[in-house]
Amino acid sequence: MSADLQTENSPENESDSPKPKKPPRELPQILHAKQGPLTRELLLEPGNFGLGLMPAKNKPDLVTSSVCGYCSTGCSLNIHIKDQEAVALTPTTNYPVNMGMACPKGWESLTVLKSDDRATTPLLRNESGKLQPIDWHTAATTFTTRMKAIQEKYGKESIAFLGTGQIPTEEMAFLGALTKFGMGMLHGDGNTRQCMATAVVAYKQAFGFDAPPYTYDDFEQSDVIVLVGSNLCIAHPIMWERVMRNPNSPEIIVVDPRMTETAMSATQHAAIEPKSDMALLYGIARILIEEDWVDQDYIKQHTNDFAEFSDHVQDYDLDRVSADTGLPKEQIEQIAKTIADGKRVSFWWTMGVNQSHQGVRTAQAIINLALMTGNMGKPGTGANSITGQCNAMGSRLFSNTTNLLGGYDFANAEDRKKVAEILEIDESLIPEKLGLPYHKIMEGILSKKIRGLWVICTNPAHSWINQGQARDILSRLDFLVVQDMYHTTETAKMADLVLPAAGWGEKEGTFINSERRFSVLKKVSPAPGQALADFSIFRLIADYWGCGNLFKKWTSPEAVFQMMKQLSKDQPCDFSGIEDYQAIDQSGGIQWPYPAESPNTEQQRRLFEDGKYYHADQRAKFLFEDPTDMPEKPSEKYPMLLLTGRGSASQWHTQTRTSKSAVLRKLYPKRPYIEINPMDARRLSIQPGDKVVVRSQRGRVRVKAFLTQAVKPGQVFMSMHYEATNQLTHASFDPYSKQPSYKACAVRVDAGV
Numbered sequence: 001m002s003a004d005l006q007t008e009n010s011p012e013n014e015s016d017s018p019k020p021k022k023p024p025r026e027l028p029q030i031l032h033a034k035q036g037p038l039t040r041e042l043l044l045e046p047g048n049f050g051l052g053l054m055p056a057k058n059k060p061d062l063v064t065s066s067v068c069g070y071c072s073t074g075c076s077l078n079i080h081i082k083d084q085e086a087v088a089l090t091p092t093t094n095y096p097v098n099m100g101m102a103c104p105k106g107w108e109s110l111t112v113l114k115s116d117d118r119a120t121t122p123l124l125r126n127e128s129g130k131l132q133p134i135d136w137h138t139a140a141t142t143f144t145t146r147m148k149a150i151q152e153k154y155g156k157e158s159i160a161f162l163g164t165g166q167i168p169t170e171e172m173a174f175l176g177a178l179t180k181f182g183m184g185m186l187h188g189d190g191n192t193r194q195c196m197a198t199a200v201v202a203y204k205q206a207f208g209f210d211a212p213p214y215t216y217d218d219f220e221q222s223d224v225i226v227l228v229g230s231n232l233c234i235a236h237p238i239m240w241e242r243v244m245r246n247p248n249s250p251e252i253i254v255v256d257p258r259m260t261e262t263a264m265s266a267t268q269h270a271a272i273e274p275k276s277d278m279a280l281l282y283g284i285a286r287i288l289i290e291e292d293w294v295d296q297d298y299i300k301q302h303t304n305d306f307a308e309f310s311d312h313v314q315d316y317d318l319d320r321v322s323a324d325t326g327l328p329k330e331q332i333e334q335i336a337k338t339i340a341d342g343k344r345v346s347f348w349w350t351m352g353v354n355q356s357h358q359g360v361r362t363a364q365a366i367i368n369l370a371l372m373t374g375n376m377g378k379p380g381t382g383a384n385s386i387t388g389q390c391n392a393m394g395s396r397l398f399s400n401t402t403n404l405l406g407g408y409d410f411a412n413a414e415d416r417k418k419v420a421e422i423l424e425i426d427e428s429l430i431p432e433k434l435g436l437p438y439h440k441i442m443e444g445i446l447s448k449k450i451r452g453l454w455v456i457c458t459n460p461a462h463s464w465i466n467q468g469q470a471r472d473i474l475s476r477l478d479f480l481v482v483q484d485m486y487h488t489t490e491t492a493k494m495a496d497l498v499l500p501a502a503g504w505g506e507k508e509g510t511f512i513n514s515e516r517r518f519s520v521l522k523k524v525s526p527a528p529g530q531a532l533a534d535f536s537i538f539r540l541i542a543d544y545w546g547c548g549n550l551f552k553k554w555t556s557p558e559a560v561f562q563m564m565k566q567l568s569k570d571q572p573c574d575f576s577g578i579e580d581y582q583a584i585d586q587s588g589g590i591q592w593p594y595p596a597e598s599p600n601t602e603q604q605r606r607l608f609e610d611g612k613y614y615h616a617d618q619r620a621k622f623l624f625e626d627p628t629d630m631p632e633k634p635s636e637k638y639p640m641l642l643l644t645g646r647g648s649a650s651q652w653h654t655q656t657r658t659s660k661s662a663v664l665r666k667l668y669p670k671r672p673y674i675e676i677n678p679m680d681a682r683r684l685s686i687q688p689g690d691k692v693v694v695r696s697q698r699g700r701v702r703v704k705a706f707l708t709q710a711v712k713p714g715q716v717f718m719s720m721h722y723e724a725t726n727q728l729t730h731a732s733f734d735p736y737s738k739q740p741s742y743k744a745c746a747v748r749v750d751a752g753v
Contacts, residue, residue: 065092065585067511067519069166069504070105070652072387073097073238074513074589077106079505079524086110086505086524096588096603097216097513103237104650108661109504113525115660119487119500120529131487131498136530140544142497146479148545150452151184159452160187160441165195165389166457168509168521169398170557171534172391173564175456176400177554178538180435181425182547187435187450189402191458192395194438195351195388197737198359200396203385205360205736206367206621208614209407209572210396213607214346214382215515215591216242221380223248224342228277228366229352229743231260236350236386237649251338255280256352257643258675258717259710270335271712274641274744276325278358278627281365283321284336286313288372293340295374302611302619303371309622324627344380345373351388351645355743357631360736364623371620377608386514389653393512397573398564402434406567410434422566425550437738438464439731442473451478456534457501461490462654465740466698467726483537489656490723500531503657507533509557510584516573517589520581535560568592572614630744631732638696638746640680640716642728645743647719655721672722673704676749679713681705686751694718696747699727705751716749 062081067074076095080088089110093100122139123131134142150158161179163172172190179185200210207213219225219242233240240262243252254266255277263269272280288294289310299306318329325332339345347366353359363385370376370383387393397407405423408415410431420427436444442464444450453474464470474480474494482495485503492498506527510518527533532540535557542548554560558581569576575592577599584590591605612618634641650667652658659665674694676686686692690705694716701724711717718725720742730745 064522064524065095066505066522066524067390067513068102068106068109069390069511069521070109071236072390072392072514073236074390074511074515074517074519075102075106075238076519076589077102077109079110079522081524094588097517098238101238101241104664104667105652105658108658108664110525111663112657112660113503113505115486117486117488117660118528118531119484119492119498120531121500122530123487123495123498125496131495136532136540139497139499140540143481143499143541144544147183147452147454150478154451156184157186158450159183159185159454160436160444160450161185161454161456162438162441162458162460163188163190163395163399163401164457165190165192165392165395167391167534168507168557169391169394169512169564170509170560171538172395173398173400173405173560174535174538174551174554176398176405177423178542178547178551179454180400180431181423181429182542182550183545185435186431186433187441187444188400189436189438189441190395190399191438191460191463192389192392192399193738194463194740194742195354196385196392196396197402197739198354198356198363198734199349199385199387200402201360201737202363202367205623206364208616211572211607211614212385212387212393212514212516213376214384215604215606217604218346218380218382218384218606219243220246221248222246222250222342222344222346223380224251224253224338224345226253226255226339226345226347227262227266228255228281228347228349229354230254230348230350230386231256231262231646232348232350232386233261233265234649235646239386251342253335253338257712257715258645260645268331268335268338270325270327270331272325272327274643274715275356275358275630276627277353278362278365279316279321279324280327280332281362281369282313282316282624283318283325283332284339285309285365285369285372286316287333287336288340288369289313291336291340293336294372298374298376298611299372302613303622304617304619305622306372309368309624312624339369339373342375344378345370345375346380346382346384347375348384348386350386352743354385354737354739355741356739357732357734357741358628359734359739359741361623361625367620368622368624371622377606377611379606382606390513391511393514393516394510397512404430406564407571407573408567419567422563424553429550439733439738439740442470445473445476448476452481453477453479454481454483455491455495456483457485459484459489459491459654459656461494462723463726465726465729465742466731467723467729468699469731470726483534484656485531486656489654499537500529501537502527502531502533506531507535507557508581509535510561510581512592513589516591518575518578518584518592519589520585569596631741632697632730632744632746634714634746638748640714640747640749642694642696642745642747643711643715643717643743644720644725644729645717647721651719651721653721654723668721671704672701672718672724673706674749675706675708675711675717677709677711677713677715678707680716680749681707684749684751686749690751693750694728694747695750696728696730696745698730701725701727716747
C-alpha cells in the first residue's frame with residue numbers, strides 16, 4: 001500500500017503504531033570469503049550442500065549465490081554460510097537482473113524455512129480421521145497401492161495431478177514424465193494456469209511459439225512505457241526499480257481501473273471501466289491507423305492480416321470507446337499520440353489482462369499495437385507479458401502439461417518420436433493428446449471421472465476460484481495426496497496423505513525468469529526431519545510404482561538438465577549451448593535461445609531482432625475479435641463490482657511462506673480488508689475501520705473497511721492473498737487459455753451486520 005494511503009484508516013497491522021523505515025532485519029557480519037574447491041554430493045545426504053556448496057576444510061565461511069524462489073523476476077541472492085549453515089543473505093550486486101536490490105520477500109527467504117509447521121515426516125489420515133506420522137516406505141506403498149487401485153477400478157484417466165510454477169524446471173520435467181509416461185496419467189495441469197496461460201496462448205497464436213521477447217534492460221531503454229493491468233510497483237518491485245533507473249524520463253501510461261501504487265507514479269493513468277481494455281486498445285489502434293502513425297514497412301515485411309485488423313477496428317470510434325471505457329475522448333487521443341511520438345515504446349501486461357474472461361484477445365490487442373508501430377526486436381520495445389511465479393517459464397516449457405516436454409506437440413508423431421528417442425523410452429508411452437486443463441480436472445472430480453489427485457507445491461483449497469465450491473470438490477476425492485513444505489496449508493489439511501518436501505534453498509535445479517533467463521537454485525541448507533527434495537520424492541514414487549527403470553538416466557537434477565538441453569535443440573527455446581550449472585552461474589544467468597552452434601553471450605538479449613517469427617512463413621499474426629460481456633455484472637441484489645489483486649510487496653500468493661516471517665507480517669495488514677470509495681461508504685453508513693460484510697452469489701465474508709479514493713464509486717477491491725477473497729470470486733474462464741477470471745465479480749457490501 002502506498003505511503004500516501006497509510007492514514008489512521010489504514011488496514012490493521014500487527015503493530016499498533018507506525019515504525020520508522022529500516023532494513024528488514026540486522027544481518028550478521030560475515031566475511032565474503034572466496035569460494036574454494038567444491039565437492040559434488042548426492043542431495044539426499046544430510047548436511048550436504050547441492051551444487052558443490054560443501055565448503056573445503058580450510059574455508060569455514062562461504063558466500064555463494066542462488067536465485068530467489070518467489071516471483072518471476074529471478075533476483076540473485078548471496079547466501080552467507082557459517083559452519084555449513086545458511087545464516088543470512090544479501091542481494092547480489094553484479095547480477096544483471098537485480099543489481100544489488102531485493103524486495104522484502106527475498107530478504108526473508110531463509111527465515112520461512114525455520115517455521116514450526118514445516119512438514120517433517122509423511123502423514124497418513126487414520127481411521128479416526130486424523131493425520132498421523134508414518135515412514136517413507138509406508139507413504140510410498142500407500143501412494144502406489146491406492147492410486148493403482150483407483151486406476152484398476154475406474155480406468156487410467158481416473159487419477160490426475162496439479163503441479164506448480166514454484167519448483168525447479170528439472171523437478172517439473174520429472175513430475176510430468178513420471179505421471180504421463182510412467183504412471184499412465186493423461187490429466188495433469190499446474191497453477192501456472194491461474195497466472196500465465198493467457199500469455200502462453202496469445203504468444204503461440206501471434207508469434208508461433210510461447211516467446212516473451214524482452215529483456216529487463218528494455219525498462220531502462222524505453223521512452224514510453226505502457227502498463228496494462230499491471231501494478232508493477234507491488235507485484236514486481238525490482239522491475240519497477242528498473243523503470244525508476246530509466247534515464248529517458250519516460251512517459252509511463254498505466255491502464256487500470258484502480259489508482260494503484262504504479263498508477264500514482266505514472267504520467268498518464270487511464271482509469272478504465274473494468275474489462276474495457278480491449279475496446280480501448282482497439283480504439284487506440286484505430287487512431288494510429290487513421291493518422292498514419294503506423295510502421296507500414298514493418299507491417300508489410302513481417303506480419304499477416306493487418307488489412308483485416310484495420311477493417312475490424314473501424315467500428316471503435318472515439319464515441320464508442322469513450323462510452324465503453326469511461327475515459328474522456330481527449331485522454332484516449334493523448335494516449336495514442338504519446339505512443340506515436342515514442343521512439344522506443346514498450347507494452348507490458350500482467351494479471352489484470354491474463355485473469356480475464358477475454359484475456360487472450362486482450363493480450364493480442366496489445367501485441368497488435370507493438371507490431372503495427374514496429375516496436376518489436378529493438379531496445380526499449382516489445383509486447384511483453386510479465387510472468388507471475390519464479391519458474392512459470394520453466395513450467396510452460398517442461399511441465400509436460402500444455403505441451404510435450406520442450407515445447408513439442410503431443411499430437412505430432414514426429415515430436416513424440418524425437419522426445420522418445422532422447423529420453424530412451426517407448427514412443428507408445430507418450431500420450432497423443434493433451435490432458436484436461438485445471439478447471440476441467442476440477443469438474444472431472446465433481447463428476448466422479450477423477451477419483452485420485454496428487455497436488456504438488458500448490459494450495460488450491462485457498463487459491464482456486466470460487467473457494468467454497470473448490471473445497472467441496474476436493475472433499476469428494478477417494479484419495480488426495482498433498483506434497484508440500486508445510487502441513488498446515490488449507491489443502492494439506494484436507495489430504496489423505498501428506499508428503500513432506502524440501503523448499504527453496506534445500507535443493508538444486510534451475511529457474512527460468514520472465515526474460516527467459518536460466519538461473520541456478522542451490523542447496524544451502526538441509527531440509528528438516530525426513531523432508532525430501534521433490535526430485536527425490538518423484539524418484540521414490542517411480543521405484544515403488546515399478547517404472548523406476550524408465551528413469552534410470554534421471555539420477556540428479558543436473559542429469560535431467562542435460563536431457564532438457566537435448567530436447568530444446570532446434571526449438572525456438574534452444575539452450576543446447578549451455579554447458580552446465582556452473583556455466584549458468586558464472587555467466588550471471590543465460591537467456592534462451594542459446595544454441596550450441598551460435599551462442600549469443602550478451603547479457604541482455606531480446607527476440608525478433610531480425611523480424612522473423614516462429615510461424616512457418618516467419619511472420620507474426622494480427623488476431624482480434626469483438627469484446628464479450630463481463631460474465632457477472634453488478635445487479636440490483638449485488639450492485640458493486642469486486643476487483644482483486646496483489647496487496648503488498650511483502651505478501652506472496654496464499655501466504656504459505658510469507659506468513660511465516662515476523663518481519664513480513666509487520667509489513668502488511670494482518671486481517672483481510674476491503675477498499676471502498678468514500679462516496680459509497682457514506683451512502684452505506686460505513687465509517688473508517690468498520691467491520692462490514694461482503695456478499696456474492698458464492699459466499700459472504702466479514703472484513704474491515706478502508707476508505708480510499710483509489711477505487712471508483714461502485715467498485716471495491718480486496719487483496720488476493722487472504723483466504724476470504726476467493727470465497728467470493730466467480731468461476732468464469734477465457735475460452736482459449738482456460739485461465740480463470742479472478743479480477744471482477746458482483747458483490748454487495750453491508751455495514752454493521
